Amino acid sequence: MSTAVIFLALALAMAGAGSLLVWVVHRFPRRREPGYWEQLEAIAPVNGRPTEPPSGIAALVPLADEEH
Numbered sequence: 392m393s394t395a396v397i398f399l400a401l402a403l404a405m406a407g408a409g410s411l412l413v414w415v416v417h418r419f420p421r422r423r424e425p426g427y428w429e430q431l432e433a434i435a436p437v438n439g440r441p442t443e444p445p446s447g448i449a450a451l452v453p454l455a456d457e458e459h
Contacts, residue, residue, distance in 0.1 A: 435451045
């Protein structure tokens, strides 16, 4: 085989391997994004933890069942 044919065959093989790698990475499961309430709980001040500088975010009070 000539050098050009070998080069093209290798380039085609590398493109196929790269596409396969991208597909596998895309199919890999991702972590679930936290919900709205989980984000609020994470940034809300906790008793005993200093809140300086004041953020204006109060501690999260869970909603009653009637308010959902």
